[in-house]
Amino acid sequence: MAVHLAPTIEPIGVIHSCFKEKFGIPRQPNLADKAPGMLKFFPEFARPEAVRGLEQFSHIWIIFVFHRAVKKDGKWSAMVRPPRLGGNKKVGVFASRSPFRPNPIGMSCVRLEDIEATAKGPVLHLTGVDLLDQTPVLDIKPYLPYSDRLDTARDGFAPAPDNKTCQVNFSSTAATQIREREKTIPNLLPIITQVLENDPRPAYSNAQFSSRKGDTGADGLDKERVYGIRLFDFDLKWQAAGNKIRVLCLDPASD
Structure with missing residues (x-):
């Protein structure tokens, strides 16, 4: 039986990044660790007390929407072609980080450089972003090294490269x-x-x-x-x- 969520999820803000189109965006966060971005909150969520204590963390998780990853027919595919497999082999969409998903939701761990207090509320200054400019943000959470980092985890078909490609x-x-x-x-x-x-x-x-x-x-x-x-x-x-x-x-x- 399908479970329907109440329609209460809405973006809390938007990302402003150096990436103005999808081509060229790093395929994972922190592959370009100098790439800057800003998270600006929408007025309803631009409250200084909402980010109180966040400055104590070096990195944060950003939960966002792939707002430009909508297929023309509105359908999703159960199989996708990851770039790490040369674009020729297929895996299940849930075994990938493809933006074309049943629900186009992504997550990135980025560095929190600063929290700027402005007249319109706090602005988060970030680096290591892999996010398209104007990406809607659903939530942010602090990164916790003791639980989020798992040294024994397997990386499947996408191991870390030994060095830069080009x-x-x-x-x-x-x-x-x-x-x-x-x-x-x-x-x-x-x-x-x-x-x-x-x-x-x-x-x-x-x-x-x-x-x-x-x-x-x-x-x-x-x-x-x-x-x-x-x-x-x-x-x-x-x-x-x-x-x-x-x-x-x-x-x-x-x-």
């Missing part, structure tokens, strides 16, 4: 642009590096590249394809081949 370098144009923008965006160089080191391309990209006969340079980069990721207020342009990524430039964000 080698990232920068054109002189990109390096100059980053130095200038770091005057207003702290840690921009490591943020970009961490996002790209984890290879945001679809899992089948390397196989596709190896079978192509397009124009490549001495560095092996595909000269025909330029990727773009919307970060902060700019479009990050880069090229890739195998495990090598070269950042070309930071273009003003287009509408």
Whole structure:
């Protein structure tokens, strides 16, 4: 017999992050541990007493909604293709962290850097986020190392990588642009590096590249394809081949 929940669940706030589109977001929290975000509460929940004592914790769990992970037909699939399996093998949706779920709810453990008191209520400053800008937040809870960390837990088909996937370098144009923008965006160089080191391309990209006969340079980069990721207020342009990524430039964000 189905159990129906009372319609009392509502977002308590929204995430403001550097990730303006789904492509490029780290697939797990803290893979880009410099990636910043803010949690701003909606007026009803923006009460200083509601976060009293939270400053004593270094990390928090964020329970959120995958608000952009809705299929056109509104249906969910029992089987999904995790990126860690190359995008070709299927596992059960409940054995994955896929955003396409019966209830599109996610959870991330992120670092709590600061709680800012503002005229509109407390604002939580975070790092290590893997959340799309404007993500609705359902709840937050403190991370407790003694119970939340389980050293004997098995990681199934998704073991921690031994090291970063890609080698990232920068054109002189990109390096100059980053130095200038770091005057207003702290840690921009490591943020970009961490996002790209984890290879945001679809899992089948390397196989596709190896079978192509397009124009490549001495560095092996595909000269025909330029990727773009919307970060902060700019479009990050880069090229890739195998495990090598070269950042070309930071273009003003287009509408």
